[in-house]
Amino acid sequence: MVTLKIDGKVITVAEGTTILEAAKTAGIAIPTLCYWRGLNDVGACRVCVVEIKGEPKLSAACNTVAAEGMEILTNSERVREARRVNLELLLSPHSCHCPPCNRNGNSTLQTLAEEMNIGEIPYETKLPKNNWLAGFPLVRDETKCVKCWRCVNVCEKVQGLGVWEVNGSGAHTKVTIRDGLSMNEAGCALCGQCITHCPVGALVARDDTEKAFRAIADSEKITVVQIAPAVRAAWGDGLGLSKELATEKRMAAAAKALGADYVFDTNFTADLTIMEEGSEFIERMTHPNDYKLPMFTSCCPGWVRFVKHEYPELCDNLSTAKSPQQMFGAVTKSYFAEKLGVPAEKLFCISVMPCTAKKYECDVPEVNGASAKDVDVVLTTREFERMLKAAHVDVSSLEEREFDSPLGTGTGAAVIFGATGGVMEAALRSAYYLLTGKNPGADDFKAVRATETAGIRTAEVEIAGVKVRAAVASGLANARALCEQVKSGKAPYDFIEIMACPGGCAGGGGQPITDGVEQAADRGAVLYELDRQNPIRFSHENPDVQALYGEYFGKPLSHRSHELLHTKQSEWTV
């Protein structure tokens, strides 16, 4: 332990604690911009500088370790002056055209400028040139980048991809795409972690809200909204809703309030995915010579992009089951269109996802089964939030409402798709039933649940005398470690679930952003609670899924299932 004095307060902290963290324990706030705990402590913005008595220079609180006997001032005139100048400098090459910015109201730079009462910027405001690949689902704006380098570090360290790099020197130092490649070639998984870790509006997801608004306004179109499991754990964040108000049913009401004709739940097709993928897994396990093992889950398009770019030789290990989003699109434009008695083209499928890669997935030509485009537009949770704001929906006063039927029913097994380990757990619950004819305990497979937001977890489960060796990973650096094992033939697993984002979709790149806070674990906990509360906790018990098989697909892996619910990812255009 070390004892030091910060702003006159005597504080004792563990050795190795930074000044920033030490101050926090005493309730002393030090402003930061580039810092992100555990990810980025590069000390680049110099906004967190503090005065250490006896030192002639100010030190960065984020990466200076507290030492015995230190006396620190966090709010002296000298400190304020340096912070202020640095902030003014940061603002001078920054596009301060705030109202149209995606992050207006949720920008750390904006907050700091307000907190420090910045008025006129005394420097020439000169914006760098901006160039970007038009239409790409991930959008970068050089004129807003503050060079905090978080995107570089999250992509390199957490995702193991290194799409972003620090380039040039001096005033022209900037973030560029690695090796001078274009965004199409750089192997970007489109996980969107750089977006959720950006303190400003330099990295955003492509805004597709106008497409959704136009479809809703088009009286010729029947708009069908699906909402992904993880969205319900976060949708109220940017709307200022309390946890109590931000319920699933109010979310359904909010989507309805936007004017959508049908508001369904992706949980429905998550259950359908389990039926198809679980059956496929049993088929693969029982015919090991005909298929590749281990089988990988395939519902995360960030992960699929990663496999296609980094490990194309493992493409055939991916389950051919489409993701719940795409199954939903296919079912909507076939089964549901038939039910309504309208041509598929009349339906417009809008999906609300915690994800940026889903914007890519819905545009993959080879993924469609029921129409030219099964899912017409993908909105992130943040876009959903922006639409509600733009439509001036007073969300907190909305009455709760059930999802519409028949594609609105989901089980507890479906809702945990939004957390790392959830797909595996749901699949094991139903695989057990499919092999033994009996249900296991709903919580029998909790070993695969997240203990922390990232990492690799493994479990061995015996079902009807068959030993199933499962592994679960989230975060692409972890995925890479598993892929290397699989490639070398040394992976002792039969079934592997991978989610590109740390913590799974709960921590997805399309989720609302609270700067500096990793929220995947808390959001995942919300989903597990919803699972616990759901009276049905097995995908195979979803009555509407059972009806769908009865009326339309026959059984899992049927000919029609293969036509509509399966795909060959190796053929996907990237």
Added chain:
Amino acid sequence: MNRLEITQQSRAEKTVRGLYDSLSRRIGASPVGNCPVELTSAFLKLCLAQSCGKCVPCRVGLDRLAALIDALLDGEGSTEDLALIERTARAIADSSDCAIGFEAAKLVLDGMAAFRDDYLSHLTKNRCTADFAAVPCSAECPAHVDIPAYIALTGEGRFADAVRVIRKDNPFPSVCGLICEHPCEAHCRRSLVDAPINIRGLKRYAVDNAGVVPAPAKAPATGKTVAVVGGGPAGLTAAYFLSLMGHSVTVFEKRQRLGGMLRYGIPCYRLPDAYLDADIDVILSLGIEVKLGVSVGKDIPFDELRAGYDAVYVSIGAHADKKLGIDGEDSRGVISAVELLGSIGDGNKPDFTGKNVIVVGGGNVAMDVTRTSMRLGAKSVRCVYRRRVEDMTALPEEVEGAMAEGCEIVPLKAPVRIEADRDGNVTALVVQPQVIGEVDRGRPKPYDADAPEEKIPADVIIVAIGQAIDSKPFAAAGMAVNRGAFTADKAGAAADCAGVFTGGDCVSGPATVIRAIEAGKVAAANIDGYLGCHTDISSLVDIPAPTYKFKPAAGRVTNTERDAEDRKDDFDLMEKPISREEAMQECSRCLRCDHYGCGSLKGGRNTKW
């Protein structure tokens, strides 16, 4: 009004001089990997600030050139702009009235030739091709030793850990502590404050105080075999790392002892056998088989090695001598530096008592034999060189050391012929005085002065004008050779010779020990890959966190030498170590670029390769 006045420097002028000094220190220690186009723009602005402003090309041209380059850097340039930059620079170089202008334009033209790809990358991709090196010392060290780590460890008294960290990249810590040319110090960021850290001195301090540090554990045996031809620093480095990777290594050495030029080229007063043997003992402790006195190509055909081993590394060094090619060179008493130092390496010291010795040459080897001759009892030692003292390629401290020991440097004399008595014993070197002339390929070239030849009496003449590579037997067996040196790619793979790798002096020509170590390390990594393996070499030593303390300007602690009078008659180690308090102060000066600056962003450390 006074008719004339004594010049007095104003405060402003004095300060500007000081700023120039500080800037030249900064330029001298320039960071590694800056954008060359960005630097060109900055240099141009400096040149413009130095312009008197009289002439158009300089006054207006340099300004417009800088603006064009800046636009390019801002991503706003065009192909036409690039052509305009070139056209303008050429006109300025052609038409400026004085050097301020034409040298500035030349800077742009030279740059456009040397890093045109970077200009084009800025133009087409708004992107720089340079890669900023976060830690200059490690980046500049050819073996990329983790220098901030071992300085921090030394500062904490963890000397054995310091040695372990060094060995991750360089199995010769003991040797390098004494004789490395320390390119690591050239760009030390500490130079921006005062002067570079005495990195080599600290390495020696750590090694001297670490005791015997055993080699790390080897990886499991791969069953693969590698033959290393030549037991010098390159060969032994490759052998060490390949052995750690689990391969079975056999070293074939032509001479009776291992060490190559470290043993047979560097005198003991700079590198005592004990230091060399300390490193070699650890290397051999891995179980490397050594075959001494075996000349590949003579005692055993090269093809036999290729057939008998999974891979072969050829690192035979440059041990053949070069001749002056003048009359009388075959007289008795004329020897080459390689011959002299080689026989001393085998334990046969000639006696020069009472003899007048002349050394011909201006490099480090010339200094080595000059100072060695003094230690062998010579009455007088003269080093004859055809250029000026400042043109000598020997390190300045070597030249000064030789002079302090009583050797004489005789510059601007070109050897013409050697005279001998009737019995064929050398009597004198006849030289032609020289005038230093125009710069040719970066160095001023001497030419014959309008002055008569001079005769310098001598009993021994030692020719130290470079070494050659004995590559013929290998060339005959199929290895590609260009001007005597083996041809290899960047990975160390010999051209057109599958499974054969080569490196060190026999590829680069005579170079430094750390270059040879680099070659051996690179070869080991790529031979491992060639053998279908990928075993990482790593260090598990935990590195102390940097302290936050500000480091005020302080003098650099340098190693001193024994007094010239005391050292000039023996072969004992000449350099004195630094003391503990000096070492600790020197460690505390390190700015920890692995953490501060770009080190915190780019990681600053490779824990394995």
